[in-house]
Amino acid sequence: MSAGVASLVSYGTDSDSDNDAEANIKPMMTDPDAIAHLLPLNSGKKTSLALLNSAPEVAVKEDVMTGTHLDPSLKEVTFNPTFDTMFAPEFGPVNPFKTQQMAAPRNMLSGFAEPAHVNDFMFEQQRRTFSTYGYALDPSVDTSQVSSSSYIGAVDEAEKNKGLTVFEACAKKAEKRRKLKGGDASEIDSFLGPWAKYVDEKEVAKPSEEEQKELDEITAKRQKKGKNEEDAPAEEKTVLHVKDMYDYQGRSYLHIPQDVGLNLRSADIPDKCYLPKKQLHVWSGHTKGVSAIRLFPVSAHLLLSCSMDCKIKLWEVYKDRRCLRTFIGHSKAVRDVCFNNTGTQFLSAAYDRFLKLWDTETGEAPAAPVPDPHCARPRPPLRPSQTPAPPVPDPRSRAEVHLEFTNRKVPYCVKFNPDEDKQSLFVAGMSDKKIVQWDVRTGEVVQEYDRHLGAVNTITFVDENRRFVSTSDDKSLRVWEWDIPVDFKYIAEPSMHSMPAVTLSPQGKWLACQSMDNQILIFGAQNRFRLNKKKIFKGHMVAGYACQVDFSPDMSYVVSGDADGKLNIWDWKTTKLYHRIKAHDKVCISALWHPHETSKVITCGWDGQIKLWD
Numbered sequence: 001m002s003a004g005v006a007s008l009v010s011y012g013t014d015s016d017s018d019n020d021a022e023a024n025i026k027p028m029m030t031d032p033d034a035i036a037h038l039l040p041l042n043s044g045k046k047t048s049l050a051l052l053n054s055a056p057e058v059a060v061k062e063d064v065m066t067g068t069h070l071d072p073s074l075k076e077v078t079f080n081p082t083f084d085t086m087f088a089p090e091f092g093p094v095n096p097f098k099t100q101q102m103a104a105p106r107n108m109l110s111g112f113a114e115p116a117h118v119n120d121f122m123f124e125q126q127r128r129t130f131s132t133y134g135y136a137l138d139p140s141v142d143t144s145q146v147s148s149s150s151y152i153g154a155v156d157e158a159e160k161n162k163g164l165t166v167f168e169a170c171a172k173k174a175e176k177r178r179k180l181k182g183g184d185a186s187e188i189d190s191f192l193g194p195w196a197k198y199v200d201e202k203e204v205a206k207p208s209e210e211e212q213k214e215l216d217e218i219t220a221k222r223q224k225k226g227k228n229e230e231d232a233p234a235e236e237k238t239v240l241h242v243k244d245m246y247d248y249q250g251r252s253y254l255h256i257p258q259d260v261g262l263n264l265r266s267a268d269i270p271d272k273c274y275l276p277k278k279q280l281h282v283w284s285g286h287t288k289g290v291s292a293i294r295l296f297p298v299s300a301h302l303l304l305s306c307s308m309d310c311k312i313k314l315w316e317v318y319k320d321r322r323c324l325r326t327f328i329g330h331s332k333a334v335r336d337v338c339f340n341n342t343g344t345q346f347l348s349a350a351y352d353r354f355l356k357l358w359d360t361e362t363g364e365a366p367a368a369p370v371p372d373p374h375c376a377r378p379r380p381p382l383r384p385s386q387t388p389a390p391p392v393p394d395p396r397s398r399a400e401v402h403l404e405f406t407n408r409k410v411p412y413c414v415k416f417n418p419d420e421d422k423q424s425l426f427v428a429g430m431s432d433k434k435i436v437q438w439d440v441r442t443g444e445v446v447q448e449y450d451r452h453l454g455a456v457n458t459i460t461f462v463d464e465n466r467r468f469v470s471t472s473d474d475k476s477l478r479v480w481e482w483d484i485p486v487d488f489k490y491i492a493e494p495s496m497h498s499m500p501a502v503t504l505s506p507q508g509k510w511l512a513c514q515s516m517d518n519q520i521l522i523f524g525a526q527n528r529f530r531l532n533k534k535k536i537f538k539g540h541m542v543a544g545y546a547c548q549v550d551f552s553p554d555m556s557y558v559v560s561g562d563a564d565g566k567l568n569i570w571d572w573k574t575t576k577l578y579h580r581i582k583a584h585d586k587v588c589i590s591a592l593w594h595p596h597e598t599s600k601v602i603t604c605g606w607d608g609q610i611k612l613w614d
Helices: 002-010 015-029 032-038 120-133 155-160 209-225
Strands: 135-137 151-153 237-240 279-284 290-295 302-307 311-316 323-328 334-339 345-350 355-359 411-416 425-430 435-439 445-449 456-462 467-472 477-481 489-491 501-504 510-515 519-524 531-538 549-551 557-561 566-571 577-582 588-593 601-605 609-613
Touching (some): 135 155, 151 155, 290 601, 290 609, 302 334, 334 411, 411 456, 456 501, 510 549, 549 588, 557 601
Antiparallel strands (some): 135 151, 237 323, 290 302, 334 345, 345 355, 425 435, 435 445, 456 467, 467 477, 477 489, 501 510, 510 519, 549 557, 557 566, 557 588, 566 577
């Protein structure tokens, strides 16, 4: 009560007079009359306050545990607890959100581990036995009394193997085979020495009845799948998509047009090229991805495309931009195509292991000698209705010029020799690491270049066609003299990657190589074939795809597709990525800059479309 009175007296006083208040209260505490005056009055009578003990002593039968309790969720303890405090049981209500797995006792993060000592060798032995046979000894069971219940895992397998481990169950080494004794070394005729046969060796290997049955089944399956038979070449046919193949003067579509506003016969290049910005036209007709596109030699007024739908199509680049002709003759996807110098013939390479020679105008057997495409083919006089007569059949048979070439390997690339006097020869890079040279007139292989260590991806003629450069999956670049099957230049560095696409610059000075480390590398194409370290073009993603590179005619820009379907354009001098266009939905596999146009680029992609950009 004295404490309560003191608090009443000190209520409302300033902190400065605290000491004075305490001094006044002390004499009042001993004076009962003074205390009575401070208490509320009840009809003028003095009242006394009852004293209560709020915490009386209670007799408890059970022992109450005294001490500090730790919160088990604490991450840090600020004092030094005893062992009993640290490991005391938890008290309080059970967490209703704890799962049975969370509430289970555990002394490790992953569960409860019983203390057990296992020798390192025994542990490794049982681990290998369990991974091999599916059973192992239970470490918690006494090993002196081994029974079926002593194993964990595949107990049936343990009983079958009588609990043998991997070290005990291994087979014994076979006895060494004995050889026939070879006689005395001084007798040359009868001495066998280390070349003696084994005692139990059989000279005739005849399969047993069971082995013969298995062999017969395998042979029957292979014959059914057609693996044992040579795939016959598909029959060639062609479809003309335009109404009249010849115009009123008897000229076919090979004739170079003169009414397009450009001199397509000229060899002059544009003075200044510009970046393409918009899409002009879409050639659609292929049902699967386009593998490669090639422009008609010199004039580039026609476009040849090969696709994974096994077809080859010829398109117009100017005027109506129609599909002129479809060439059908391969049973699998077509990988590459190549025109000859005049454009009257082209070669196709496909995954059906065949290379085929086609006539660009008719799609039938090419006729030799090759006519000049700039001149009109001789035509019979016109009918009175002024409609051209059907073409005169060529009296030469298909046997005079061979149309199909194969060495039972997949051709990855094909190229005619650009020399005028060697137009009957062509080379193809094959999947068996060889470059094979064929003669169209005889249909025979006349040379093989077999120094590569991987499939040959590209062949590019350089140095006025006296040499050619090849790249391969062996991550190397080799330079060959024509008709000499030994490479005189071999370029391979530990940091080099495979280069599945190579393009020669318009002046023939540089080689642009698409590298699999998402870079375009530039090599000199004359004499030394050195890597130009100042010309490395980056910023696109092509790893895993053979995206074709090209130059602008004035050597201002370098263009390439990428795996995202984009057309990338770099500046040749600064190697800066100038422009990027979303050209295709899938991989943009090739990009060609028109040799007579200042800003027209043709792209093709795996979405089956060919697009013209300006």
